[in-house]
Amino acid sequence: MSIFSYFKKEQKASASIAKERLQIIVAHERTTRTQPDYLPKMQREILEVIRKYVPISEEDVQVQLENSDECSVLELNITLPEA
Amino acid sequence: MAKIIVVTSGKGGVGKTTSSAAISTGLALNGHKTVVIDFDVGLRNLDLILNCERRVVFDFVQVLNKEATLKQALIKDKRCENLHILAASQTRDKDALTKEGVGEVLDELSKEFDYIICDSPAGIEHGALMALYFADEAIIVTNPEVSSVRDSDRIIGILQSRSRKAEAGETVKEHLLVTRYNPVRVEKGEMLSVEDVEEILAVPLLGVIPESESVIRNSNQGTPVILDEKSDAGLAYKDMVSRLLGEQVDYRFLEAEKKGFLKRMFGG
Numbered sequence: 001m002s003i004f005s006y007f008k009k010e011q012k013a014s015a016s017i018a019k020e021r022l023q024i025i026v027a028h029e030r031t032t033r034t035q036p037d038y039l040p041k042m043q044r045e046i047l048e049v050i051r052k053y054v055p056i057s058e059e060d061v062q063v064q065l066e067n068s069d070e071c072s073v074l075e076l077n078i079t080l081p082e083a
Numbered sequence: 084m085a086k087i088i089v090v091t092s093g094k095g096g097v098g099k100t101t102s103s104a105a106i107s108t109g110l111a112l113n114g115h116k117t118v119v120i121d122f123d124v125g126l127r128n129l130d131l132i133l134n135c136e137r138r139v140v141f142d143f144v145q146v147l148n149k150e151a152t153l154k155q156a157l158i159k160d161k162r163c164e165n166l167h168i169l170a171a172s173q174t175r176d177k178d179a180l181t182k183e184g185v186g187e188v189l190d191e192l193s194k195e196f197d198y199i200i201c202d203s204p205a206g207i208e209h210g211a212l213m214a215l216y217f218a219d220e221a222i223i224v225t226n227p228e229v230s231s232v233r234d235s236d237r238i239i240g241i242l243q244s245r246s247r248k249a250e251a252g253e254t255v256k257e258h259l260l261v262t263r264y265n266p267v268r269v270e271k272g273e274m275l276s277v278e279d280v281e282e283i284l285a286v287p288l289l290g291v292i293p294e295s296e297s298v299i300r301n302s303n304q305g306t307p308v309i310l311d312e313k314s315d316a317g318l319a320y321k322d323m324v325s326r327l328l329g330e331q332v333d334y335r336f337l338e339a340e341k342k343g344f345l346k347r348m349f350g351g
Contacts, residue, residue, distance in 0.1 A: 022233060
């Protein structure tokens with residue numbers, strides 16, 4: 001760093017942006033890592049069935065699989081548009 | 084029984100082969116009988132880094148296909164007598180790497196060696212999966228940079244689900260090796276710090292190798308950088324190998340060199 005660089009504009013350190021972005025994407029990818037392979041396809045098919053009756057978008061269907069010791073719980077959360 | 088260690092990363096170009104060469108040489112220098120295997124079928128390079136490219140007669144794939152014996156294919160390193168190299172083939176015959184075949188070769192090597200280092204190819208395809216499948220321990224090579232960290236996390240996930248140990252309900256012992264580290268840029272906030280990478284990946288740190296011109300200089304000559312006593316990267320690899328062998332060694336080269344008054348005023 002030289003004396004001239006003191007006149008340059010301050011900017012947010014890019015490393016901290018990198019860290020933030022990585023923490024988010026890595027956390028997201030870890031949750032999908034543990035899910036069974038059929039889940040994305042099943043989610044698409046469920047979406048298609050509902051779309052036959054109600055117009056909804058992809059984000060309106062949330063599928064979550066939770067594993068406990070004895071069993072797995074498949075949670076479906078579908079937000080329908082207001083009639 | 085040998086300890087099987089995979090050197091892996093997901094992303095290419097982060098220093099897997101350089102690290103494999105340095106680690107295996109380091110273990111051999113410490114008196115352990117070590118063999119290093121190149122799993123990058125079709126794109127072998129470990130032989131170049133270890134300066135034995137003109138001595139490859141038989142390769143790993145020929146051993147797997149029973150066209151050569153292990154004894155014929157193992158290349159004895161000229162600098163350290165405890166080190167042997169098993170080169171990958173240069174033909175694109177990736178199907179030759181079968182679980183049974185690789186397992187048999189590793190079993191046979193296990194009888195004679197203390198350490199088996201598996202130099203993984205980049206990616207998450209068959210070759211990379213075969214390199215990590217039999218591992219007892221894994222060294223995850225990561226650059227302090229977004230795509231490398233993300234890919235490392237991916238390969239960690241695969242280690243935890245698709246390795247032999249994982250299938251048996253055990254865990255592969257993981258180590259983080261950060262390479263091409265530039266402390267000056269970290270201090271400026273332009274590069275992820277070692278602590279950041281460790282926190283994101285949640286893997287215990289084994290070593291930090293500073294970005295260094297000496298790495299290419301040594302690979303030009305076919306010398307593993309760990310043999311270069313004047314190189315900071317070489318010394319950092321030495322420290323790392325000592326830690327792998329269970330010693331407590333302080334970290335070096337993590338901070339930027341302090342500049343003098345004139346340099347600070349006028350740059351440079």
